[in-house]
Amino acid sequence: MSDPRLIDRMLETVERNIVPLTxxxxxxxxxxFGAAILRKSDLxxxxxxxxxxxxxxxxxxxxxxxxxxYEMPRAARPKPAECLFLSTHEPCSMCLSAITWAGYDxxxxxxxxxDSRDSFSIPHDLRILKQVFTLDAGGxxxxxxxxxxxxxxxxxxxxxxxxxxxFTARVDAxxxxxxxxxxxxQANKGDNEIPLK
Ligand SMILES: [Zn+2]
Numbered sequence: 001m002s003d004p005r006l007i008d009r010m011l012e013t014v015e016r017n018i019v020p021l022t023x024x025x026x027x028x029x030x031x032x033f034g035a036a037i038l039r040k041s042d043l044x045x046x047x048x049x050x051x052x053x054x055x056x057x058x059x060x061x062x063x064x065x066x067x068x069x070y071e072m073p074r075a076a077r078p079k080p081a082e083c084l085f086l087s088t089h090e091p092c093s094m095c096l097s098a099i100t101w102a103g104y105d106x107x108x109x110x111x112x113x114x115d116s117r118d119s120f121s122i123p124h125d126l127r128i129l130k131q132v133f134t135l136d137a138g139g140x141x142x143x144x145x146x147x148x149x150x151x152x153x154x155x156x157x158x159x160x161x162x163x164x165x166x167f168t169a170r171v172d173a174x175x176x177x178x179x180x181x182x183x184x185x186q187a188n189k190g191d192n193e194i195p196l197k
Contacts, residue, residue, distance in 0.1 A: 001150050002158040009043040017048035025050040026184045029192040033061035038084045053194045062095040080104045092125040100146045108150040120182045124196045
């Protein structure tokens with residue numbers, strides 16, 4: 001998974017496909033979380049999506065992307081085993097289960113649960129893991145019989161220094177974009193009906 005071509009493509013998918021959707025989503029009161037599905041074979045995009053909790057509190061970025069996937073014609077939908085699942089933020093307990101039930105054997109995320117709490121003021125991922133599942137941060141199995149998950153920052157850290165600097169600069173730019181989108185969500189969240197804001 002530390003193949004620079006794969007990391008480049010995942011960053012590009014966030015930059016070009018997910019962020020534009022999330023920019024629109026936060027304007028109507030949705031959170032900053034997004035996802036995409038890529039084909040393993042050629043890393044082409046199957047579908048990208050973003051959080052749509054103002055329509056339904058279960059439409060987290062990952063689940064809304066899966067919903068849109070199953071609205072595509074069956075012939076256009078690759079099998080989950082043929083796909084990479086990309087999440088901008090480490091999936092919450094609901095989305096961990098959704099990715100599992102949807103049959104994916106992998107996912108990769110850019111921002112961690114701790115980032116969601118500390119940089120994005122969304123503490124619910126860690127709070128639900130603790131309150132419902134009695135798990136501390138990092139307490140779920142990152143590799144199990146269903147899937148393996150990957151932290152994109154760790155994959156970048158495993159690259160040689162030559163390519164690492166370019167990736168880090170792109171992540172820094174993405175952090176700035178997400179900080180701006182998060183500010184819009186946080187400034188307006190009092191007006192929405194999302195149960196866990
Ligand atoms: Zn979720």
